[in-house]
Amino acid sequence: MDTATAPTRRAARPRADALRNRERIVAAAREMFVEYGPDVPLDEVARRAGVGNATVYRHFADRDELVRHVVRYVTGRVADLAEQGIATADADKDAAFTALRTFVHAAADERIGALCPMLQSGFDPDHPDLIDARERMERSIEGLVDRARAAGQLRTDIALGDLMIALSQLGRPLPGTPCPNMDRFVHRHLQLFLDGLMAPARSELPGEAATLEDLRQR
Template sequence: MTTVAAPRRRADATRNRARIVAAAREAFVDHGAMAPLDEIARRAGVGNATLYRNFADRRTLIQQVTLAVIERVMAHAHAATAEEPDSFAAVSRFVHAAADERIGALCSLLSGTTDPNDPELVDARAELKQVTEDLITRAQDDGLLRSDIGAGDVLVAVSQLTRPLPGTGCLDLDRFVHRHLQLLLDGLRTVAPSPLPGRAVTLEDLTHRV
């Protein structure tokens, strides 16, 4: 019985940890780095004791969420590179996928809440930098992406477009992100622009309350 129960307990613990990280990511996007840990436990469907057993404090949880987001963004980059024969389509797919990870909304997690010199974070950021640069360079070498931009331009733009704007908590701006990302991408390409998703944004849209 022991040999059966132990692996099951380990599997349950792994699932709980993953649920906590996913719930924390959502809570940090919604409420910032100081989102209540009780709320995170509730979203994850676990007790407070389980949360603290996996993560000793808020700083540790934030670090793991940051690593998880970086890993997900890198996975999107690798998938785009492997599955899109058109190098500009690969860049476009990566940009939209990175936006869906809400990396702009999570940027504040890195400010004053994590150790920038932590080896895991240093390695993860270096790998993200490399895979993003590879995507950009490939499209530039193919003549599909303008040569006067770098990977940093792309990540900054995605971060800015997915960062909540001050004083706009009452506005539903998320629905415009992919449209504006496509406008950005069309400004970066060297050939005919692609169709924009959605519809034109009106002034009435900007005053819509959630």
């Protein structure tokens, strides 16, 4: 056959079983990073995922690549939740703060705070694999916060960074800590925090509102 007239071959799509294995590996890694931190042996991740070691390395060249995919997975799910909240707030402006409250509790269940130990020295938060996911997450959460503020239901002296700090601090215990029963108090204390965000404010906050730029400073 003349190569000039040969049909263009499409790139082979991953098989369904390969995609399922990849999803299981990322889900297992997320669970174990939450429980033990990002230095957990990859052999243990493979065992939790129910696949062989070779399967892990077939999908992810090294630990850094797996960590990046876990971070992207979690940020994507949190962005989905924030966008659902925006849709709720747009449909009913009186429900803007309720949508924000629902989002915060759901985001805590995604263990977004467990990403913090991963974002240490040696990890590149500006890797091309992560930029779009991070920007989408930040944009969607900020949109939800803006709607609650515009509805007059959110105090005016806080910024997105304040919300992210609370999620990161209250939405985990630290991996490997001997406090397994702390999880049952997370939503209780998140509710206390959220009550403090409601307008009208009952006190004057010390210092300045925390922005995303503040959180990115090293």
